[in-house]
Amino acid sequence: MALTFPALRHFRDASLLEARGRRENADQLYGLAAECALKEAMSGLGLPLDAGGIDLERRYYHHVELFWDTATAFLSGRPGASLLAVLGGDRPFADWHVDQRYRLAPVAPAALARHADGAARAVRVLDAARLQGHLL
Amino acid sequence: MTVRFHEALANAQAFLAQHAGFGARRLLVRDLKGRLRVFLTDKVDLATWTRGLNQQSRQERDRLAPALHASLGAWSYNEAVVLQDAAVLADFNAAWDDPDARPLDATTHFLERGVIGADWLRTPLPNRPPAPPRATLFGLKGGVGRSTALAVWARFLSENKGLRVLVVDLDLDAPGVGSMLLPSADHPDFGVVDWFVERAVGQTDGLAADLAATSPLTAGDGQITVVPAAGLKTGLYLPKLARVYQGDHINGADVGFGGLVAELVDDLEAHWQPDVVLLDSRSGLHDVGAVALTRLHALGLLFAVDTPQTWAGYAHLVAPWRDAAMWRSDRLLPVRRNLQVVAGQVPERDRDRYLARLRANAYDTFLPLYDEEADAVLAAPDLLAFGPDDEAAPHYATPIYWSAVLADWDPVHRPDAVTAEQIEGAFGSFLERATELLGLS
Numbered sequence: 001m002a003l004t005f006p007a008l009r010h011f012r013d014a015s016l017l018e019a020r021g022r023r024e025n026a027d028q029l030y031g032l033a034a035e036c037a038l039k040e041a042m043s044g045l046g047l048p049l050d051a052g053g054i055d056l057e058r059r060y061y062h063h064v065e066l067f068w069d070t071a072t073a074f075l076s077g078r079p080g081a082s083l084l085a086v087l088g089g090d091r092p093f094a095d096w097h098v099d100q101r102y103r104l105a106p107v108a109p110a111a112l113a114r115h116a117d118g119a120a121r122a123v124r125v126l127d128a129a130r131l132q133g134h135l136l
Numbered sequence: 137m138t139v140r141f142h143e144a145l146a147n148a149q150a151f152l153a154q155h156a157g158f159g160a161r162r163l164l165v166r167d168l169k170g171r172l173r174v175f176l177t178d179k180v181d182l183a184t185w186t187r188g189l190n191q192q193s194r195q196e197r198d199r200l201a202p203a204l205h206a207s208l209g210a211w212s213y214n215e216a217v218v219l220q221d222a223a224v225l226a227d228f229n230a231a232w233d234d235p236d237a238r239p240l241d242a243t244t245h246f247l248e249r250g251v252i253g254a255d256w257l258r259t260p261l262p263n264r265p266p267a268p269p270r271a272t273l274f275g276l277k278g279g280v281g282r283s284t285a286l287a288v289w290a291r292f293l294s295e296n297k298g299l300r301v302l303v304v305d306l307d308l309d310a311p312g313v314g315s316m317l318l319p320s321a322d323h324p325d326f327g328v329v330d331w332f333v334e335r336a337v338g339q340t341d342g343l344a345a346d347l348a349a350t351s352p353l354t355a356g357d358g359q360i361t362v363v364p365a366a367g368l369k370t371g372l373y374l375p376k377l378a379r380v381y382q383g384d385h386i387n388g389a390d391v392g393f394g395g396l397v398a399e400l401v402d403d404l405e406a407h408w409q410p411d412v413v414l415l416d417s418r419s420g421l422h423d424v425g426a427v428a429l430t431r432l433h434a435l436g437l438l439f440a441v442d443t444p445q446t447w448a449g450y451a452h453l454v455a456p457w458r459d460a461a462m463w464r465s466d467r468l469l470p471v472r473r474n475l476q477v478v479a480g481q482v483p484e485r486d487r488d489r490y491l492a493r494l495r496a497n498a499y500d501t502f503l504p505l506y507d508e509e510a511d512a513v514l515a516a517p518d519l520l521a522f523g524p525d526d527e528a529a530p531h532y533a534t535p536i537y538w539s540a541v542l543a544d545w546d547p548v549h550r551p552d553a554v555t556a557e558q559i560e561g562a563f564g565s566f567l568e569r570a571t572e573l574l575g576l577s
Contacts, residue, residue: 008226081382089337123226130224131231132249133167136217 005040007033011123018116024100027107030115031096034122035064038071041126044134045080064093068118071125082132086125092118139209141170147207148172151200152244158196159189162244163222163232171211174204175231177222182229188222197221235392267405268302269574270413270432275439276449280480282439283313285536286414287353287547288563289570290317293412294358297576302348302410304328304363304401306417308377313416314364317351319548324349327366329376331400336379344407353547361408394427401432412576435573436475440533442494447501454504472505472520475530476573478566481538491535498531499524534569537562 010033018026039047039056050057060070068091075084092114100107129135139147145166152162152174159176166172176197177188189197201219205212212218222228231237237245275282286303293299305314308328325346334340347367351360366373381393391399405413415434440446477498483490506520506529522529539562545554571577 011226085382124230127225127227127231131165131167131247133169133171136173136213 005036005043007036007040007123007126010036011119014116014119018112023109023112024103024107027096027112027115028098028101030112030119031064031093031098034093034115034119035062035067037119037122037126038064038067040135041083041122041129042071042074044129045074045083047074063096063098064118064122065096068093068122083125083128086121086128088121092121139207139211141211144170144172144208144211148174148204149240151204151207153241155200156241156243158200159193160243161222161228161232163228163237163247164240164244165231165247165249167249171213172208173213173217174219175222175225175228176219177228182222186223188228194221267402268410268412269576270401270415270434271437271570271574272415272417272432272434273437273439274417275480276446278310278312280439280441281536281538281542282480283316283416284542284545284547285439285478285480285563285566286313286416287316288559289567290351290360290414291353291355291547292563292567293571293576294354294360295356297571298357299411299576300359300361300409302361302363302404302408302413303351304404304413304415305365306397306415308365308380309418311365314362314366316546317353317360317362317548318349318364319352322349322352323364324367325369327364327370328400329366329373329380330370331403332380332396333376335396335399336382340403344403347404348408351548353551358411361410363404394431397427398432412574434474435570436471437570438475438477439480440477440494440498441480442490442497447497450501454502472530475502475505476569477502477531477533478570479533479535482535483538487535487537491533495531495533496524498533499529502531505530534566536566 010029014026014029014033017023017029039060043056047060048057049055060067062070072084072087074080075087095111096115126135148164152164160178160180161182162174162176164172164174176193178190178193179186179188182188197219201215205215205218208218225231231247232245234247236249237247240246273282273286290301290303293301303313303317305311305328307313314323314327326343327347331340331343331347334343348361348363351362354360366376370376401413401415413434415432438450440450479491479494482494506522508521520530522531526532539558541554541558542562547554568577
């Protein structure tokens with residue numbers, strides 16, 4: 001896994017899909033967008049790299065349903081305190097899973113709305129981290 | 137030649153002024169480390185999936201970035217990011233419209249991202265529900281008699297005016313007024329710090345009832361209800377204090393620490409239904425003092441003694457309010473109108489000369505708050521224009537006279553150590569002026 005995070009590309013495309021009524025793929029892509037946004041923000045805050053110094057450590061090879069909690073824990077320290085407020089205290093992707101890409105059934109509107117909002121928050125964390133100077 | 141913190145900002149502003157036509161919107165950001173970057177766009181309303189800069193601007197950026205980077209010294213990261221396309225941000229418009237973003241000119245905003253101090257330059261919070269008058273007693277240093285003044289005023293309002301008074305101790309780093317007004321055994325279960333930590337996980341429903349207790353200072357037809365910093369069940373104070381100042385976001389909007397304090401006071405007012413609210417604010421330049429003074433629609437009583445440290449400290453607070461007529465004109469008017477300097481602990485000897493000197497120093501210090509007659513930005517009735525000897529002016533300090541008997545007075549445990557005459561002699565002017573300013577005379 002290389003250390004690039006096209007979070008905004010995923011987020012913008014997910015918004016486009018949702019606007020065009022392509023709800024199931026929008027839902028999937030919001031999860032990927034949130035994951036990328038949080039990983040990019042955390043990388044600026046010192047999320048550890050592996051021994052090769054290029055990729056994240058293997059234990060961070062999660063998708064957002066687990067990584068959201070990792071980010072919450074990671075932000076609970078001095079530099080991240082204000083970003084934690086942006087992230088919020090709930091867990092919007094608890095019911096999201098990357099395997100849902102195999103699903104044929106439609107996504108529930110409430111779930112899509114929650115995931116869209118969670119992704120928007122993750123992207124706001126990314127902007128906040130950039131403006132604070134954790135990322136350039 | 138080393139470029140210092142403030143020089144870097146001046147250089148960045150000069151650059152932006154020199155290239156005023158470059159970019160329709162330029163956001164100058166000073167981050168946590170004090171480093172500067174400019175995010176700019178040709179598009180006034182930047183949609184999230186387009187580039188902000190056209191090809192010509194991108195070339196211009198490449199051309200200008202090295203010189204800007206060099207002029208900022210250690211305060212620029214590198215040539216690539218010192219000047220960049222605003223589209224790197226998911227929501228540039230939100231940053232542009234951020235409550236902390238200050239206009240420098242028609243196409244440039246300045247956004248500070250520090251750890252504390254943001255609330256000082258923010259405006260009063262909107263949509264305040266109908267509520268009782270509020271006053272904040274603020275002092276730069278401890279030991280100027282603020283808490284004693286508050287206790288005396290609370291008793292005056294309850295006994296002489298028959299009012300229900302709510303006192304809130306916001307001096308969390310040095311709690312005082314709670315202990316002054318409540319015997320230890322009579323503290324409520326919880327205090328201000330508890331509200332903040334429970335708020336972080338959304339558990340404040342019904343908590344207001346457990347945050348306050350009645351003070352034995354209550355007299356006459358009124359009542360004094362006190363919310364201390366901590367209560368009987370608070371337990372270890374420091375782990376809670378460490379979590380108080382974070383602020384919060386609601387639906388993406390930055391409520392900030394100020395927003396949370398406002399919510400706390402609203403909660404307390406809704407439950408306790410006071411006729412007047414007195415807030416004891418943190419000493420110093422930190423966020424709590426800023427919040428209480430500028431964001432809660434409260435009368436600000438600024439305690440002062442005639443020392444150089446006092447005036448230097450207040451000068452730091454007042455200085456940013458002088459920046460740019462556009463900034464001053466409407467955003468801070470409600471705050472500027474609502475301040476009164478209080479001379480705490482005026483010495484017994486030569487009191488008239490001391491007061492004259494103090495008022496002169498206060499005038500010099502607070503002059504940036506006032507408008508010049510020729511200020512065309514505001515309509516005449518809104519002008520705050522005062523001469524040095526204008527008794528109605530915010531700087532014209534209201535005196536509290538020091539006396540030996542009041543220095544160690546414990547109003548709860550030894551209330552009769554001081555007579556009514558002694559209190560009137562020391563606090564008479566203050567009680568009259570402060571009560572009048574709240575509209576409760």
